[in-house]
Amino acid sequence: MALDSSDSATSNPGAAVTAPIAKRVPTQREHHGDVFIDEYEWLRDKDNPEVIEYLKAENAYTDAQTAHLAPLREKIFAEVKARTQETDLSLPSRKGEFWYYSRTFEGKQYAVSCRCPIAGPDDWTPPELEVGVEIPGEQVLLDLNELAEGHDYFSLGAHSVNHAGDLLAFSTDFEGDERYTLRFKNLGTGEILPDEIPGTAGGATWSVDGTHVFYVTVDESWRPDSVWRHRLGTGKDDDVKVYFEADQRFGVGVGSTRSKKFLVIGVDSKLTSEMLILESDNPAGEFRVLLPRREGVSYAAEHAIIGGQDKALILHNDVVDGVKSENFLLAIAPWDDPENQTILIPHRKEVRLEDVDAFSDKLVLSYRREALPRVAVWPLTSEGGFGELTEVDFGLTLSASGLSVNSEWETPTLRMGVQSFITPAQVFDYVPGTGELILRKEQKVLGHYDPAEYEQRREWAVAQDGTRVPISIVQRKDVPAGPKPLLLYGYGSYESSIDAYLSVARLSLLDRGMVFAVAHVRGGGEMGRLWYDNGKMLTKKNTFTDFVSCARHLIDSGLTAPDRLIADGGSAGGLLMGAVANLAPELFKGILTNVPFVDPLTSMLDASLPLTAAEWEEWGNPLDDKEVYAYMKSYSPYENVEAKDYPAILAMTGLNDTRVLYVEPAKWVSALRATKTGDAQLLLKTDMTSGHGGPSGRYEQWKEIAFEWAWVLDTVGLGEVEPAGAEAAAAS
Incomplete structure (x- = not known):
């Protein structure tokens, strides 16, 4: 038996009046001359019925000990529910020829992902969606409630539409173990394609022509170690492993640049990083290292086109002039000669550079100063230079601000968000040049909520x-x-x-x-x-x-x-x-x-x-x-x-x-x-x-x-x- 005490809790909550006492099974561990006797290591084997019995007994005891709180739990649940706009729509974000958004419905556990067509190439004002009002041209991409039906647990991993907008890669996990099955949907016909890839890490990246998808798998210890290439319409056995990371300290990921020109494999440990790149229009080609890894150096490179030239914007923490750039600096280099760097923003002790995002005519810097995240916009000139770097001021103290979803390479506005402990999350479109912040959506808190009371x-x-x-x-x-x-x-x-x-x-x-x-x-x-x-x-x-x-x-x-x-x-x-x-x-x-x-x-x-x-x-x-x-x-x-x-x-x-x-x-x-x-x-x-x-x-x-x-x-x-x-x- 898993329990020492005969009157310990059982799986019947009504009988759970005494705390369960797990049995002791001494297991010796010895390292570096130190001996430790672990009496409860036996609980690691979840295939052992005694382990499950013990966990259920603990649950029963917890149920009994907290039974008197049931009315309070119901009150709190009702309060959260009453403050939440259950039937709602997210703010649409533009990608290609569509506005993408999600819907939630009262009584349903999960969201529904949707899209509707843009009015034209100059349409940068998201449609004002209203609950209960029909949206012209709306298309449901995935109803997560339908996917989750019949399962105790459900998680969506990948949700990636190809660049042409006619195919969706999505993945699902029904166990909670973060191993996903990747599938594909034809958005023109609604058909789920026969391609099915189990055991993926959750994401999916399309080649620019939509013929191939790149995904990641994990090893037996759940480390993402391999990047694979799948050609749509072929079997999983035909998939090609394009990268394998042997060093157990490192994990891998795959993505693409906002410019759509390059596929990127990121290889990272806690201290060291490396990137490999490949032209997105040549998905069957060989990835090549951008900058080789060096122990203790972390870097991330963003592809930019400045003055008509492909450039690499590189955030790194390497040593410069004998000083370690702990808080990172930003350098620029030719994309095909990334070692030839010029420092754009030097290392500063009081500012931690965290990210740089490139668009066709501007850069966005994300950084942290005085323990708060901040964001700034840096215009690019037609001559290949840089305009004035401007920090975006949202008028809030003790707040968190940053870049939101911005999929398009060419965009006249930038989607940004801000919130505080008492200010509901706000999403703006920022207009570079004028500095105008156009409020597009604010988190709804129903009932009696007044920030002035806090x-x-x-x-x-x-x-x-x-x-x-x-x-x-x-x-x-x-x-x-x-x-x-x-x-x-x-x-x-x-x-x-x-x-x-x-x-x-x-x-x-x-x-x-x-x-x-x-x-x-x-x-x-x-x-x-x-x-x-x-x-x-x-x-x-x-x-x-x-x-x-x-x-x-x-x-x-x-x-x-x-x-x-x-x-x-x-x-x-x-x-x-x-x-x-x-x-x-x-x-x-x-x-x-x-x-x-x-x-x-x-x-x-x-x-x-x-x-x-x-x-x-x-x-x-x-x-x-x-x-x-x-x-x-x-x-x-x-x-x-x-x-x-x-x-x-x-x-x-x-x-x-x-x-x-x-x-x-x-x-x-x-x-x-x-x-x-x-x-x-x-x-x-x-x-x-x-x-x-x-x-x-x-x-x-x-x-x-x-x-x-x-x-x-x-x-x-x-x-x-x-x-x-x-x-x-x-x-x-």
Whole structure:
């Protein structure tokens, strides 16, 4: 049996009154002279019926422990639903002879992708689509509800229309394991073509003539390692592998330039990159390296045509004049001589260059300054020069702005977006030259929502080593004085930045008096590449101690208190949650974590596991390096569980997750339950049909967030509190 206790929870929720105790099966692990006895490694075998029995018992126990929250969950779900325009249309974006957009319908889980014809070559004003009004010439490309019918899980991978606009490549995943089956649709006849390619990584790239499609497959450890060429109308067995990456640190991807002239294979590790190119009108040709990889140098090249010449715009972090360009610089070179570079924008310590997009007569730069993403437009002159670089000002503070969908090479306007923690997402068409911003669509928040009732601000905590760490805070203006319930979110890995956005679901917390904050800890990218470098490998503990410093700052400032503070993070942010649970459990009333990476050392020691070898440049390689092994063991949440009081913990995971296997939170919770002291609630909830992204379908996702929010509110004593503005919302 998987459970030691005879009165433990069973698969019957009504009988789940006692926490399930997983049996102990000692497994010895030895590396670098260190011996670790892992008592719960047996939970890794999901083909073992005892493992499934244990996970179901945990689910039953969680159901029983949270049964009293069912009315609150229903309220929160109803609030999210009431604030959402369920029957809606996205803003159309132009590609070729059509405007492309998606529809959602009340009562349906998934979107419907559609298109309608442009009025003519000079038609750059998107049609104003209205719910319930027939759209002339509308064509349904894919109804995802029909594709998902009969499946517990559904995810759309590729959705790529060829340049002529008559063929659609699309791929589907019904397991949540991120392996997709690629198929093709004739958009003229509606026929699904016989070509079918299982086991792809999700995307698809057309050659310019529409005769070939390029796609990626993954190896046994889920690393995207191969690029294939498929000729439409032939069998999968005839597909040609055009590129294979042998180095396990690297993953591959394939795409094309906006100019349509070149196909591009990107090969990237955490530290090093390389690009291969091929003329798109010669899909059966051989890809060639643009710039050869050099260890520790990351670069990305964008094709531009300037003064009638093919140019490469190259973002890179190489050494220039003896100085490493950590925050990247922008150089220009002839496309066929990319080593012959001239620097356009030098490296700057205060600005992290993130991307450059080329259009026929302008460039767009995306960058980060003062922990906020920004965007600027750079006109190209007819003589082959550059005009004045202009940063686009959206008039918002503590906001996130950037380029949106812009498929066309020649376009008089640029689609851009902006939002903040309290400002609904807005999409504009920007007019270069005049600087005019034409609002095309704004996120609808139904019911009683007034941004003036909320406030957002930036504060700074001081880390253990004196580093200033930014914290973003949003709350209602009318919350009472004194310490408040607060949800503190953190991630802190892969140079990923947590930028401002308005969440409809989050309003259910804010309107009940809860404050939401983001700790922008090291390991993320908010403050540039060095911010990332100082929160990875042998400096990873900065991520954890930064979060603790942010929590202490919020407590010391009087904004919250330990009995009112919840920590939240998922995936790599789940590692953060597990680490702070061990470091400073006394600071938190509860910890919420999704698909948490809480057994990192075990995973990084097994190169056969998904993504492990590719992750060594993020965490270090404990197989070969004794120092890395010891360092990771010193912070691994699972291996540092102690007999002490922990906060209440809710861990969420998916059985089919291929990124962070379900076994990590299962082992962690098992160890906590067997070791910790005190009576704080400890819950594990496993979705038995989903993967890393949780359940599919918007209503199922809303139910999931309602489950989490109800637990959060109950943990800090707000379970019975009615949301502010509830009467006004009901009246509306």
